[in-house]
Amino acid sequence: MSYLPIKQLLQTAPASQTVTVKGWVRTKRESKNAVFIAINDGSTIHNIQAVAEPGQLSEETLKLITTGSCLAVEGNLIESLGSGQAVEVKVVNVTVYGTADPEKYPLQPKKHSLEFLREIAHLRPRTNTFSAILRIRHALAFAVHKYFNDNGFYYLNTPIVTASDAEGAGEMFRVTTLDPINPPRTEDGKVDYSQDFFGRETNLTVSGQLEGELGAMALGKIYTFGPTFRAENSNTTRHLAEFWMIEPEMAFFELEDNMNLAEDFVKTVIRYALDHCADDLAFLENRLKEEEKNKKKEEQSDMTLIEKLRFVVDNDFVRLKYTDAIDILLNSKPAKKGQFQYEVAWGIDLQSEHERYLVEKHFKKPVILTNYPRAIKAFYMKQDEEPATNARGEVFGPTVRAMDVLFPGIGEIIGGSQREENLDKLVTRMEEVGIEPEAIWWYLDTRRFGTAPHAGFGLGFERLVLFVTGMGNIRDVIPFPRTPKSAEF
Amino acid sequence: MSYLPIKQLLQTAPASQTVTVKGWVRTKRESKNAVFIAINDGSTIHNIQAVAEPGQLSEETLKLITTGSCLAVEGNLIESLGSGQAVEVKVVNVTVYGTADPEKYPLQPKKHSLEFLREIAHLRPRTNTFSAILRIRHALAFAVHKYFNDNGFYYLNTPIVTASDAEGAGEMFRVTTLDPINPPRTEDGKVDYSQDFFGRETNLTVSGQLEGELGAMALGKIYTFGPTFRAENSNTTRHLAEFWMIEPEMAFFELEDNMNLAEDFVKTVIRYALDHCADDLAFLENRLKEEEKNKKKEEQSDMTLIEKLRFVVDNDFVRLKYTDAIDILLNSKPAKKGQFQYEVAWGIDLQSEHERYLVEKHFKKPVILTNYPRAIKAFYMKQDEEPATNARGEVFGPTVRAMDVLFPGIGEIIGGSQREENLDKLVTRMEEVGIEPEAIWWYLDTRRFGTAPHAGFGLGFERLVLFVTGMGNIRDVIPFPRTPKSAEF
Numbered sequence: 018m019s020y021l022p023i024k025q026l027l028q029t030a031p032a033s034q035t036v037t038v039k040g041w042v043r044t045k046r047e048s049k050n051a052v053f054i055a056i057n058d059g060s061t062i063h064n065i066q067a068v069a070e071p072g073q074l075s076e077e078t079l080k081l082i083t084t085g086s087c088l089a090v091e092g093n094l095i096e097s098l099g100s101g102q103a104v105e106v107k108v109v110n111v112t113v114y115g116t117a118d119p120e121k122y123p124l125q126p127k128k129h130s131l132e133f134l135r136e137i138a139h140l141r142p143r144t145n146t147f148s149a150i151l152r153i154r155h156a157l158a159f160a161v162h163k164y165f166n167d168n169g170f171y172y173l174n175t176p177i178v179t180a181s182d183a184e185g186a187g188e189m190f191r192v193t194t195l196d197p198i199n200p201p202r203t204e205d206g207k208v209d210y211s212q213d214f215f216g217r218e219t220n221l222t223v224s225g226q227l228e229g230e231l232g233a234m235a236l237g238k239i240y241t242f243g244p245t246f247r248a249e250n251s252n253t254t255r256h257l258a259e260f261w262m263i264e265p266e267m268a269f270f271e272l273e274d275n276m277n278l279a280e281d282f283v284k285t286v287i288r289y290a291l292d293h294c295a296d297d298l299a300f301l302e303n304r305l306k307e308e309e310k311n312k313k314k315e316e317q318s319d320m321t322l323i324e325k326l327r328f329v330v331d332n333d334f335v336r337l338k339y340t341d342a343i344d345i346l347l348n349s350k351p352a353k354k355g356q357f358q359y360e361v362a363w364g365i366d367l368q369s370e371h372e373r374y375l376v377e378k379h380f381k382k383p384v385i386l387t388n389y390p391r392a393i394k395a396f397y398m399k400q401d402e403e404p405a406t407n408a409r410g411e412v413f414g415p416t417v418r419a420m421d422v423l424f425p426g427i428g429e430i431i432g433g434s435q436r437e438e439n440l441d442k443l444v445t446r447m448e449e450v451g452i453e454p455e456a457i458w459w460y461l462d463t464r465r466f467g468t469a470p471h472a473g474f475g476l477g478f479e480r481l482v483l484f485v486t487g488m489g490n491i492r493d494v495i496p497f498p499r500t501p502k503s504a505e506f
Numbered sequence: 507m508s509y510l511p512i513k514q515l516l517q518t519a520p521a522s523q524t525v526t527v528k529g530w531v532r533t534k535r536e537s538k539n540a541v542f543i544a545i546n547d548g549s550t551i552h553n554i555q556a557v558a559e560p561g562q563l564s565e566e567t568l569k570l571i572t573t574g575s576c577l578a579v580e581g582n583l584i585e586s587l588g589s590g591q592a593v594e595v596k597v598v599n600v601t602v603y604g605t606a607d608p609e610k611y612p613l614q615p616k617k618h619s620l621e622f623l624r625e626i627a628h629l630r631p632r633t634n635t636f637s638a639i640l641r642i643r644h645a646l647a648f649a650v651h652k653y654f655n656d657n658g659f660y661y662l663n664t665p666i667v668t669a670s671d672a673e674g675a676g677e678m679f680r681v682t683t684l685d686p687i688n689p690p691r692t693e694d695g696k697v698d699y700s701q702d703f704f705g706r707e708t709n710l711t712v713s714g715q716l717e718g719e720l721g722a723m724a725l726g727k728i729y730t731f732g733p734t735f736r737a738e739n740s741n742t743t744r745h746l747a748e749f750w751m752i753e754p755e756m757a758f759f760e761l762e763d764n765m766n767l768a769e770d771f772v773k774t775v776i777r778y779a780l781d782h783c784a785d786d787l788a789f790l791e792n793r794l795k796e797e798e799k800n801k802k803k804e805e806q807s808d809m810t811l812i813e814k815l816r817f818v819v820d821n822d823f824v825r826l827k828y829t830d831a832i833d834i835l836l837n838s839k840p841a842k843k844g845q846f847q848y849e850v851a852w853g854i855d856l857q858s859e860h861e862r863y864l865v866e867k868h869f870k871k872p873v874i875l876t877n878y879p880r881a882i883k884a885f886y887m888k889q890d891e892e893p894a895t896n897a898r899g900e901v902f903g904p905t906v907r908a909m910d911v912l913f914p915g916i917g918e919i920i921g922g923s924q925r926e927e928n929l930d931k932l933v934t935r936m937e938e939v940g941i942e943p944e945a946i947w948w949y950l951d952t953r954r955f956g957t958a959p960h961a962g963f964g965l966g967f968e969r970l971v972l973f974v975t976g977m978g979n980i981r982d983v984i985p986f987p988r989t990p991k992s993a994e995f
Contacts, residue, residue: 020758022658022726022727024658039757039758039958040726041724041956042956058726058757059660059724059725059726059727059757060658060725060726060727085955085956086956087956087957087958089758114927114956114957114958114959115927115953115955115956115957115958116956117954117955117956118954118955121954121955122955122956139717139720139948139949139951139952140720140724140951140955142720142721142724142725143723143724143956147724148724148725151660151662151721151725152660152725154661154663155655155660155661155662158651158661159651159655159661162647162648162651163652166644166648169511169513169549171548171640171641171644172643172644172647172648173640173644173985174643174733174750174984174985175985175986176748176985176986176988176993176995177666177710177733177735177748178679178710178735178747178748178988178993179993180993180994188683190667190681190682190683190703191681191682191683191686192679192680192681192710193679193680193682193686194677194679194680194737195686197680197682197684197689197697198689198695198696198697200686200687206687207687208686208687214679214737214739214747214990214991215747215988215990215991215992215993216990216991216992216993217993219993221666221667221681228628228985228986228995231628231629231631231995232631232640232985234632235530235548235629235631235632235636235637236548236549236631236637236640236641237511237529237547237548237549238511238548238549243732243733244663244666244732244733246666246667248683248703250703258667258703258704259665259666259667261663268528268547268548269509269528269578438603438604459628459994459995460628462628462629463628464604465606465607465610466574466604466606466607466610466611466613466629467530467531467574467575467576467603467604467605467606467611467632468576468603468604469528469576469603469604470603495663496662496663496664496665496717496721497664497665497717499665499667499704501703501704501705502703502704502705503704503705504665504667504668504669504704504705504706504708505669505948506665506717506720506948
């Protein structure tokens with residue numbers, strides 16, 4: 018290539034060498050002595066400044082150089098006289114690749130609301146905020162692959178189209194090529210899915226875990242990293258209909274190994290972002306600071322974005338049984354003052370307010386909660402031998418070797434468990450919760466043939482990006498969000 | 507962890523240290539002097555041998571140790587007396603995690619056909635062939651991410667559920683949550699998709715390119731690597747309904763930059779596999795050699811698997827215009843002898859037989875064909891200024907800056923182009939081929955605002971894995987293939 022990305026140009030020692038800059042105009046400023054053009058090419062949050070002498074560029078060309086237009090600038094790389102940048106480009110020649118009519122181009126240099134930018138998701142990566150988010154998202158994705166590769170895991174592409182809803186994890190999207198108006202029917206009037214593309218009813222996957230277990234019971238350690246889908250009609254800042262999941266699964270791992278892995282994994286990828294995305298994180302940290310200025314004092318966070326990330330990386334996660342967490346919650350100020358919206362009792366599915374109390378108020382550290390009540394967890398989790406007891410010797414119901422990793426601000430970021438490897442226990446549990454064992458005969462084969470202790474967890478990638486970027490709405494950390502009534506672009 | 511993967515154990519210097527091996531029994535052999543158990547844990551193609559003294563293990567335990575059963579073996583790591591391995595484990599204790607009834611476990615130590623193994627895709631990763639394929643698939647996937655990360659590309663997750671069939675790339679899968687029997691209707695009797703989950707008709711993506719272009723026109727260089735779908739009723743060894751695509755897209759790249767990138771990219775990832783998967787490639791190379799013995803001499807390949815990979819890595823790819831390729835084909839022996847099944851003429855879409863002739867017979871090198879007839883390529887490809895002419899000055903129709911990379915054995919492995927960045931030309935072309943510009947207004951915005959030269963390509967990941975592993979059927983290089991009438995597991 019005959020030109021360098023701006024990221025590299027900005028790190029090049031100036032010696033009046035001839036360079037070419039290609040990118041999009043962020044701003045143009047004309048003074049008596051010069052024309053200053055700030056150019057960005059997406060390789061970095063920083064612009065490079067091109068400086069032309071007055072009269073050097075024709076009136077016609079100058080008119081075309083507006084925010085959003087695309088240029089190739091040839092010039093000399095020189096030391097910058099202005100503050101804020103080490104080098105700038107003294108213009109020799111400008112080629113305008115593409116214009117951006119100021120009357121029509123929506124991204125003029127002023128503050129745009131995130132809501133507005135969501136409506137032009139096809140253009141928002143051209144803003145500082147979204148280019149920073151997408152570069153960080155990339156770095157985190159790469160860190161995920163690097164972590165697992167470095168640690169002997171194999172990437173397993175589990176299927177997106179599946180015929181099983183074994184997890185009963187929620188509403189699913191149907192995948193079909195049948196005539197939508199007049200689908201073929203069976204004799205009893207139902208849809209005849211045997212004539213559908215796959216010869217049966219198929220859906221978009223909600224999790225690759227079951228197939229991941231098949232992989233782990235052959236390759237030892239595997240991970241998935243791919244799209245998953247939930248057809249939940251939830252219009253919240255935390256839900257997407259299409260999101261990316263990371264699901265490692267490890268033969269011979271028990272609950273404690275699983276916790277060790279989860280903690281090391283999430284710390285390592287966040288550390289990677291701290292090490293590789295300093296400029297973008299600093300930009301987003303400042304963005305948050307500005308945003309916080311408009312908040313009430315009690316709603317302002319006591320840590321900056323980077324402090325919050327360092328806090329996760331530098332602290333040991335607290336490890337705690339569910340039953341002990343319930344005790345802490347029952348004895349907490351908000352419980353005694355009736356400030357929790359949802360009542361606390363052994364057996365409840367912890368609500369966000371409870372999780373956040375534990376993490377943000379009580380321990381002030383990330384927390385791994387384990388050994389949840391069996392009744393509120395999935396059928397495949399390994400059953401504990403003994404029922405739960407608390408410090409006072411009270412006996413509760415049966416538990417499973419589940420673990421949830423809870424983060425400040427965000428609640429559950431990782432959910433996992435050791436898996437039930439005993440065929441009889443697993444089948445009995447499936448029957449109790451109404452899952453037909455024959456429907457996933459292939460999954461049960463892992464327990465029929467050479468079963469072994471194993472464990473795994475799932476991490477919603479967008480949750481991680483949300484945490485690392487400090488953004489407030491999950492629709493802002495994926496390029497093209499899919500939500501109820503919205504599949505634009 | 508209190509145990510090491512077998513891959514690491516086999517590289518450990520023996521000093522009678524105590525070790526634990528966890529894995530699945532491949533074979534057990536009892537002699538007068540010892541019991542030999544070959545154990546594999548999926549971390550490597552190689553087994554580790556555990557040796558017990560006669561009588562050391564109870565009859566009861568010995569009976570449970572059968573092919574496919576899962577063990578933890580404690581013992582001492584000692585130098586191996588047998589050939590073929592450096593170290594072995596002198597058994598101190600054996601724990602049987604899981605049995606595998608020889609009457610029922612399908613993977614007994616004998617040769618199984620690939621067809622049979624496809625029917626038990628949930629177990630086939632436990633075979634040498636499929637564990638080797640999946641480890642190589644992992645290495646290639648990691649090499650893809652590493653290559654793009656090293657070269658300043660950002661990973662962009664383009665949407666899986668889309669509302670556009672802009673490419674007109676073929677039959678698509680519908681994604682819906684409507685009642686399949688009685689979908690809501692509009693007044694004129696059609697399905698009322700406004701009541702569907704996304705408020706419109708949606709499908710599974712056939713390509714992330716259009717969204718990828720949006721990313722490139724903001725971040726400079728992006729790539730996608732995710733699942734794509736084709737609802738084609740093709741039961742061949744080359745087609746999957748669900749497959750993984752890699753699609754880089756680069757602002758400011760023209761056709762030649764695109765070719766340089768494609769060649770460097772595919773060589774780098776194949777070199778990565780050669781460097782990191784030597785054992786697995788050697789295993790698959792031997793597998794192919796055995797398979798070839800049953801073939802007629804003229805059907806045997808003149809290169810081994812690794813020679814074929816080296817050949818791609820070590821040779822410059824030939825770069826040739828479509829029009830010149832047609833000339834070569836017209837003057838070829840097979841054309842003159844009437845041996846091509848499909849007639850050769852300027853304007854045809856080259857068939858596999860033509861591509862393979864150019865690569866395997868004429869040039870004996872990978873070939874990049876460029877400047878195809880406009881009529882047989884997609885609407886978004888950049889139009890050449892001048893119509894094609896051949897060496898004799900004959901003038902043909904208009905061409906586009908397309909490029910296809912052709913590989914031995916496999917034909918097209920990469921397809922790409924410079925993109926038409928001129929709004930008027932693009933819209934005119936869309937209208938000519940019957941695509942409604944309004945349907946992808948957001949795509950056209952890249953040409954309305956700050957347009958620039960750009961280019962990209964697509965590579966079907968399974969095609970690459972097929973080439974590198976030397977397998978013959980694409981269903982054997984993805985863990986759980988999705989094909990017409992088949993969505994098991």
